[in-house]
Amino acid sequence: MGERQSAEHRAENTGQKTQGAEKKPKATRDAYGDTLLELGRKRPEIVALDADLSGSTKTSKFAKEFPDRFFNMGIAEQDMVGTAAGLALAGKIPFASTFAVFETGRAWDQIRLTVCYSNTNVKLVATHGGITVGEDGASHQALEDVALMRALPNMTVIVPADATETTAVIKAVADFKGPVYVRLGRAKVPYIMPDDYSFTPGKAYIFSIGKDVNIIANGIMVGIARDAAAALAHDGIDAGVINMATVKPLDEEALFAAAKGSGLIVTAEEHSVIGGLGSAVTEYLSENCPVTIKRIGINDSFGCSGNAGELMKFHGLTADDIVSLVKKSLKK
Amino acid sequence: MTVTAKSKITDIQELNTIAKNVRLTILHMLNQAGSGHTGGSLSAVDVAVAIYFSKMQYNPKDPLWKDRDRFILSKGHAAPLLYSIMAEAGYFPKEEVASLRTIESPFQGHPCCKRLPGIEVSTGSLGQGLSVANGIALGLRLDNNPARVYCIMGDGEIQEGQVWEAAMTAAHYKIDNLCAVVDNNGLQIDGPVETVMGIAPIHDKWAAFGWHVIDVDGHDMEQIVNALNEADTIKGKPTILIANTTKGKGVSFFEGKVEYHGVAPSDDEYERALKEINNG
Numbered sequence: 265m266g267e268r269q270s271a272e273h274r275a276e277n278t279g280q281k282t283q284g285a286e287k288k289p290k291a292t293r294d295a296y297g298d299t300l301l302e303l304g305r306k307r308p309e310i311v312a313l314d315a316d317l318s319g320s321t322k323t324s325k326f327a328k329e330f331p332d333r334f335f336n337m338g339i340a341e342q343d344m345v346g347t348a349a350g351l352a353l354a355g356k357i358p359f360a361s362t363f364a365v366f367e368t369g370r371a372w373d374q375i376r377l378t379v380c381y382s383n384t385n386v387k388l389v390a391t392h393g394g395i396t397v398g399e400d401g402a403s404h405q406a407l408e409d410v411a412l413m414r415a416l417p418n419m420t421v422i423v424p425a426d427a428t429e430t431t432a433v434i435k436a437v438a439d440f441k442g443p444v445y446v447r448l449g450r451a452k453v454p455y456i457m458p459d460d461y462s463f464t465p466g467k468a469y470i471f472s473i474g475k476d477v478n479i480i481a482n483g484i485m486v487g488i489a490r491d492a493a494a495a496l497a498h499d500g501i502d503a504g505v506i507n508m509a510t511v512k513p514l515d516e517e518a519l520f521a522a523a524k525g526s527g528l529i530v531t532a533e534e535h536s537v538i539g540g541l542g543s544a545v546t547e548y549l550s551e552n553c554p555v556t557i558k559r560i561g562i563n564d565s566f567g568c569s570g571n572a573g574e575l576m577k578f579h580g581l582t583a584d585d586i587v588s589l590v591k592k593s594l595k596k
Numbered sequence: 597m598t599v600t601a602k603s604k605i606t607d608i609q610e611l612n613t614i615a616k617n618v619r620l621t622i623l624h625m626l627n628q629a630g631s632g633h634t635g636g637s638l639s640a641v642d643v644a645v646a647i648y649f650s651k652m653q654y655n656p657k658d659p660l661w662k663d664r665d666r667f668i669l670s671k672g673h674a675a676p677l678l679y680s681i682m683a684e685a686g687y688f689p690k691e692e693v694a695s696l697r698t699i700e701s702p703f704q705g706h707p708c709c710k711r712l713p714g715i716e717v718s719t720g721s722l723g724q725g726l727s728v729a730n731g732i733a734l735g736l737r738l739d740n741n742p743a744r745v746y747c748i749m750g751d752g753e754i755q756e757g758q759v760w761e762a763a764m765t766a767a768h769y770k771i772d773n774l775c776a777v778v779d780n781n782g783l784q785i786d787g788p789v790e791t792v793m794g795i796a797p798i799h800d801k802w803a804a805f806g807w808h809v810i811d812v813d814g815h816d817m818e819q820i821v822n823a824l825n826e827a828d829t830i831k832g833k834p835t836i837l838i839a840n841t842t843k844g845k846g847v848s849f850f851e852g853k854v855e856y857h858g859v860a861p862s863d864d865e866y867e868r869a870l871k872e873i874n875n876g
Contacts, residue, residue, distance in 0.1 A: 303714055308705040311735075311738070332738070333738065335734065335767060335769070338761075338764065338765075338768075339759075340758075340761035340764070342723075342724075342727070342757070342758040342761060343725075343727045343761035343762050343764075343765055344722050344728075345725025345761075346725075346726075346728045346730075346731065346735070346758065346762065347704050347727050347728070347731035347765060348731060349717060349727075349731060349737065350627070350728040350729060350731015350732040350733070350734070351731040351732070351734060351735045352715070352731075353666075353716060353717060353728065353731070353732050353735070354732045354734070354735020354736055354738075354739070355662070355735060355736070355739070356735045358731075365778050373721055373724075374724055374727070377718055377719070377720065377721045377724055378717055378724055378727075379727055380741070381708070381710075381718045382709050382710065383710055383719045384717070439875055467719065526598065572679070587868075
């Protein structure tokens with residue numbers, strides 16, 4: 265419900281042409297399942313692996329049509345990642361999926377050695393990133409996964425904002441040679457990106473550059489950042505929004521444009537403020553174009569059970585939270 | 597089809613001679629490096645030689661030849677063994693391995709596939725090779741490629757849980773283009789395997805996981821070759837050789853000594869070891 269209200273709110277109040285806003289919200293994991301199936305029909309070298317969560321990650325759609333190219337590994341994430349590396353070494357393009365917390369945490373050393381160090385062409389597409397996992401609670405809410413993946417050499421890390429971007433990302437990473445981590449969500453999210461959007465790894469999407477503040481967001485926070493920017497505009501504050509879907513490598517050019525555009529940068533992510541987008545942006549800008557940076561994210565804590573929308577409020581990840589942080593920061 | 601001239605050797609004496617040369621190269625590079633894993637490199641020599649020279653097809657001039665048989669050294673600390681074998685097979689001149697464990701050397705402390713073509717996957721963190729071997733074997737099967745996959749693990753290594761995940765996978769997916777080996781030398785860094793964390797009964801465990809299990813004397817070349825030939829004929833399930841070996845095999849004062857797990861031969865030890873192997 266929270267997501268739908270948010271979509272309506274945006275449609276009423278942004279005043280910007282949110283393409284496809286009339287379309288019903290769709291979870292990024294659903295877009296993944298559809299796109300993987302579509303790619304599978306065209307490209308026989310694509311194979312998929314899952315660790316007993318194919319119904320949730322939506323690899324089940326691929327599995328149903330291509331049972332010979334789908335490998336359910338059971339509840340064994342470490343083996344799944346190693347097997348995926350082997351399939352890549354045999355010339356396949358493996359998409360290995362499970363929940364983000366298990367994919368990146370349980371199998372981190374396997375990802376490090378056989379995917380990143382060995383530089384194998386493995387696509388790790390995890391779902392259930394962030395607190396919008398909801399009721400299952402902290403054990404299932406990955407809030408550190410981007411940090412874990414970003415620290416690994418050779419890894420590309422992508423957090424799509426909506427179904428449109430997810431489709432574009434999955435198609436792009438199938439063509440991209442090398443290890444990729446894609447973080448998807450459980451919850452339905454409104455359409456944010458233009459229908460004709462195309463994705464290039466490492467290239468941010470700039471909605472606008474603001475003169476007072478620029479909000480750099482990814483995942484579910486992109487739409488929320490746009491809501492915040494619209495609310496700020498009402499109060500005469502010029503806020504830009506950048507969708508930094510690729511956390512690694514960062515689009516340095518876009519960051520530079522944002523920092524040159526305004527003296528205040530706000531990052532927004534559904535992830536710990538430690539090691540994710542906020543950290544990455546802060547690291548780059550503090551060394552190359554120092555400006556004031558404020559981070560919105562999970563403040564070094566675990567999540568808890570609850571409705572996704574309520575959890576976003578509880579953890580301070582709403583448009584109102586961004587608006588008040590911006591106003592407070594501009595006053596100083 | 598390109599095949600190395602040295603592949604498919606069936607003469608046991610010839611294989612034993614290669615094993616002797618491989619042991620000499622291992623000791624040489626470890627002595628040059630001044631550090632590295634002596635015991636576990638020497639224990640697996642005979643099995644690895646049998647795999648590389650009596651069974652596998654590959655082309656050192658084209659290491660990524662798509663129809664090659666694959667070898668994965670899951671016990672990556674035995675890297676000197678892999679380098680010696682690859683030198684013997686003609687991937688690079690034997691003299692080059694003296695750069696073992698130095699900056700920018702293709703001969704890293706543990707195998708690195710990005711620095712040395714011919715190594716299938718980087719290893720060193722134990723317990724991971726069998727999963728990768730399974731994946732390669734599944735990929736080959738999807739392509740109807742008859743190439744086979746070999747994977748050597750240590751006995752201490754099978755304490756890693758991932759090994760048993762992979763053991764289930766190989767049986768579940770009936771991966772019969774795979775032959776694994778446990779180098780059962782009985783010792784790990786902290787002491788005897790059975791003292792540190794018992795793995796017995798090894799044979800029964802693998803059998804219970806759905807594998808065809810063959811016990812061999814891991815230093816009897818004829819037994820090893822016969823077992824590898826038998827593995828070729830097993831359909832519908834994976835095969836594993838339990839190779840009963842001696843850590844440090846070939847050098848009397850290294851044999852069965854846990855102290856030489858991760859210690860390279862000194863100059864004096866190296867001279868004495870050379871004499872023993874050359875006279876042996």
